[in-house]
Amino acid sequence: MAKWNKKYLKPFKNIYVLSLIGFAIWMLFFDAHSWLLHHDLNKDIESLENEKAYYKSEMKKDKKSIDELTTEEGLEKMARETYYMKKPNEDIYIIEYEDSTKTKEDNE
Structure with missing residues (x-):
């Protein structure tokens, strides 16, 4: 179970991926x-x-x-x-x- 979590959560530890996800959420829902x-x-x-x-x-x-x-x-x-x-x-x-x-x- 721990291998599965590490395997799929590893990309979310990258700052660029997190910023891209945050930007996408912002543009889809909160932007003018x-x-x-x-x-x-x-x-x-x-x-x-x-x-x-x-x-x-x-x-x-x-x-x-x-x-x-x-x-x-x-x-x-x-x-x-x-x-x-x-x-x-x-x-x-x-x-x-x-x-x-x-x-x-x-x-x-």
């Missing part, structure tokens, strides 16, 4: 440019890139909606569906299904 800090920053970058992609897709949807509203037909369609506007000689019938209306149970 440590691996842990870079790992956290990389996760932040990834989440920000995901947000960027989401907002770009939302911008495309909004641009499509704006393009639809710039035409006369698109504007009329939005006014009829959203604000229930009508022409003077028309009647509007709103059909609501039972599962689409809110009840007191839904609000609770």
